[in-house]
Structures are given as structure tokens and as C-alpha cells.
Amino acid sequence: MSWLNEIDQRLAELDARTLLRRRREVLPEGGARLRVDGESLLAFCSNDYLGLSQAPALRQAVHAAVDLYGVGSGASPMVSGHSVANAALERELAAAVGLPRALYFYAGYATNASLVPALVGEGDALFSDALNHACLIDGARLSRATVHRYRHGDLAHLAELLAASPVRRKLVMSDAVFSMDGDVADIGALHALCEQHDALLLLDDAHGFGVLGPEGRGALAAAGLTGPTASPRVLYMATLGKALGVAGAFVAGPERLVEWVLQKTRSYTYATAAPPLLAEALRASLRCVLGADGEQRRQQLADRIEQLRNGLAPGQHAAFDATGWRLMPSATPIQPLLIGHNQPALAVMASLREQGLWVPAIRPPTVALGTARLRIALSAAHQPDDVDALLRALRKAAAQVAA
Ligand SMILES: *Cc1c(COP(=O)(O)O)cnc(C)c1O
Numbered sequence: 001m002s003w004l005n006e007i008d009q010r011l012a013e014l015d016a017r018t019l020l021r022r023r024r025e026v027l028p029e030g031g032a033r034l035r036v037d038g039e040s041l042l043a044f045c046s047n048d049y050l051g052l053s054q055a056p057a058l059r060q061a062v063h064a065a066v067d068l069y070g071v072g073s074g075a076s077p078m079v080s081g082h083s084v085a086n087a088a089l090e091r092e093l094a095a096a097v098g099l100p101r102a103l104y105f106y107a108g109y110a111t112n113a114s115l116v117p118a119l120v121g122e123g124d125a126l127f128s129d130a131l132n133h134a135c136l137i138d139g140a141r142l143s144r145a146t147v148h149r150y151r152h153g154d155l156a157h158l159a160e161l162l163a164a165s166p167v168r169r170k171l172v173m174s175d176a177v178f179s180m181d182g183d184v185a186d187i188g189a190l191h192a193l194c195e196q197h198d199a200l201l202l203l204d205d206a207h208g209f210g211v212l213g214p215e216g217r218g219a220l221a222a223a224g225l226t227g228p229t230a231s232p233r234v235l236y237m238a239t240l241g242k243a244l245g246v247a248g249a250f251v252a253g254p255e256r257l258v259e260w261v262l263q264k265t266r267s268y269t270y271a272t273a274a275p276p277l278l279a280e281a282l283r284a285s286l287r288c289v290l291g292a293d294g295e296q297r298r299q300q301l302a303d304r305i306e307q308l309r310n311g312l313a314p315g316q317h318a319a320f321d322a323t324g325w326r327l328m329p330s331a332t333p334i335q336p337l338l339i340g341h342n343q344p345a346l347a348v349m350a351s352l353r354e355q356g357l358w359v360p361a362i363r364p365p366t367v368a369l370g371t372a373r374l375r376i377a378l379s380a381a382h383q384p385d386d387v388d389a390l391l392r393a394l395r396k397a398a399a400q401v402a403a
Helices: 003-016 056-069 086-096 110-118 135-144 155-164 189-194 256-266 276-290 291-313 318-323 343-352 384-402
Strands: 026-030 033-036 039-043 101-105 125-129 144-149 169-175 200-204 234-239 250-253 334-340 373-379
Touching: 003 343, 026 056, 033 384, 039 384, 056 318, 086 101, 086 250, 086 276, 101 110, 101 234, 110 135, 110 250, 125 155, 135 169, 135 200, 144 155, 144 200, 155 169, 155 189, 169 189, 189 200, 200 373, 234 256, 234 334, 250 373, 291 334, 291 384, 318 384, 334 343, 343 373, 343 384
Parallel strands: 125 144, 125 169, 169 200, 200 234
Antiparallel strands: 026 033, 033 039, 101 250, 234 250, 334 373
16 A cells, blocks of 8 residues: 555544544634634633733733834844844743743743753653653653653652662653643652752643742742742743743743753754744733732632532532542642543533533543543633533533433
8 A cells, every 4th residue: 555545544544533633713702712613612621721812911012012023033043033022031031930041932842842852862861750741752752862751740650760770861851730630740859859869850830830839930939949949950841822821932940051951952043033022922921920910810710720629529419420520639720520431521522512612522642541531721711600601511411421
């Protein structure tokens, strides 16, 4: 069979196994509503945790920036793309997370895929949580370092692997908030192990920056490893398309590590810098996050999380309890409802969709076999009525799937 025919066949196989991914065309309708393929849906699938992607302050910042800078950045930051707006954003991001220096990247995936090979190479050792994000895994592959995968959150396992490694350059890497489970890494304990074994620590706080820690300064600040107590061995990475509501990412840390990253990370050197209009949107977003507006949005988010968890607690609804579905333990906006098998997870998603709600079902291979789930993502853009609608719809789905 020719290669091209084989591609047809493999696509057909994916389709038969309901693994063919399809995109939907969406248009924001205000709040957490999206018009999706012509239909209005209440969405619980966005990582816009503070609702900032639609905020007036960010829109105004973009309008003003377009007049000043135009649209594109024109070149890599190493050539002429390092706009005064991007430079100001880097200083403000560093200050926000309480670390000496930050670098602004155009995308999170490209950051990690290229950052890991900048830090380690052949003969070096990488220690990676089993549930780390795909871009850390791809960075590990590109680096050609030896990868030691430790069981999710199992720091005794990590300690064993570190102790057994004779290698001089060791890098431990972990998501700070795990994207499909919503749990938070024990950063203090990870750091202590890194000190004990003279390893560096890379943290990906894509889902924590803006949400966790004092004033939303992120998971590292929450762990007390910033400002005067910052560590010389920690590199902090966070993305800017989630709670910050725009796009992009940054890497922050001690001067010498960030200088090394600037010199050696190919997705920084060989990619066109993010447009200054996005840097200005992000500067406005950061002011919101750190100010009273952010505090209010985080409070709304915390209230919605509590409302959902209370509504799905055992004893609230018999038909729901009978399904065996349960919310995984999570205090973050990622609230996965563990269902188990793929078929019922898809059936619940379909039932919710019929009821006008969009909550994605996540299946293997994205998550472990037998742990298919609904990944409910909450946001400050959700109103109490929205979460009530979700609770009602889930109870109705429970009755349908049980019948
Ligand atoms: C979303 C995400 C990324 C990728 O960031 P983008 O800016 O979307 O490319 C990286 N790491 C984690 C943990 C993420 O959830």
C-alpha cells in the first residue's frame, strides 16, 4: 500500500474508534457563552479562568497599542523584534512573580519544547512527573537526555531515582498544576529534593499563574520560593493564554539561568517575537490580576468552585450518587469529574451538549486507561446560575445514563 493510502486508512481507523478530533468554530457571546457551529452553548471548557480574555481594559490596551506600534513585531527578539512593550512586560512579569528576570515567549508549547534541550543534553538526567504536559515530554525527547519518569506526585519514587543517578547535571521538571487532574505539585518538597541532590527544578505553572498564590502571583509564590527566599536552582515557566487571557508564555528565574535560557533556547532566538500589541494587552492583564479587579475575579472563581463541589458532594442527589461518578480532589479551576469508561463519558458529554452545555470528555491516551472524565473548567466569567445549570444538567445526565 502506498504511504498516501495508508494515511487514509489510519484516519478511517481513528474515526471508527471515535478518536478523530474535530474542531468547532466558536464566537464569544458574552459571559461564558459561546456560539458554536451556529448554536449558543454555555461553555465549561476554556482556560480563561479569570474571564480576562473579554475584559474591557485589555481591549482598550490593544486599541491604543495598535496605533502606537502597528501589528507585527517584524523579527526575532534577538534581532529587531524586542519592542519596548515586550521589554516592559518582561520587567513587570519578573516583578509579579518575585524573581530577578523574565523572558517573554510567543507560545507556551514552543517554550518548553525548546527550553528543556537548552538546559540538558545527551548524558544528562531528566526526572519527569508521569502526568507532565506534552510540551515538557517533547522537550525531554528533543534534549536526548536520559529520562526518568516518576509516578505522579510520588516524591519517594523521585528521591529513589535521584539517589540512584550518578549523573552530574540533573533536571527535575513538573507541572505546578496538573492540567487534566487539577492537583498541585508539592513544590516545597520538590525543591528540597533538588537541593539534596544538587538538581535544578523546572516548574510549568500554566494553570496556576494568575490564580494561585498571593495576588495570583502563582504556585511558586504560594510555595514561598520567590522574593528574598527565591532559589538559585529554580526556573519558573508560566503561560499567558490561560488566566492572563491573552497568549504566550514566560520563563523567570535567577539572572544567570535566565541569561543562559536567552542564549540557548531556540524557540526564543529563531522565532518572530510576539507582537507588541499582545505585550500591551498582557501588561493591562497583569495590572488587573495584581489589583482589586483580580482579587474580585479570584473570589468569584473560588465561590463557583465551592458551589460546584458542594452541589456534587455525596448525599446531595441519589441518582447522581448511584452513578459512581466523582469529582477528583482539586482546589483549582480544573474540576475533573471521573467517570471511568470511555462510552459513558462520551454519553454524558452528549447529554450535556443536548442540554446546551459544553463540557469536554477527556479519554485515553490523554489520560490513563479507565479514567475517562469530564474536564470541567470553571471561570470568574461563570455566574452562580451557570453552575446551577451545570448541576441540573449533570443530574439529568445521571438519570439518563442510569436508565
Ligand atoms: C497550555 C499548556 C502549555 C502550552 O502553552 P501554550 O501557550 O498554550 O502553547 C504548556 N504547559 C501546560 C501545563 C499547559 O497546560
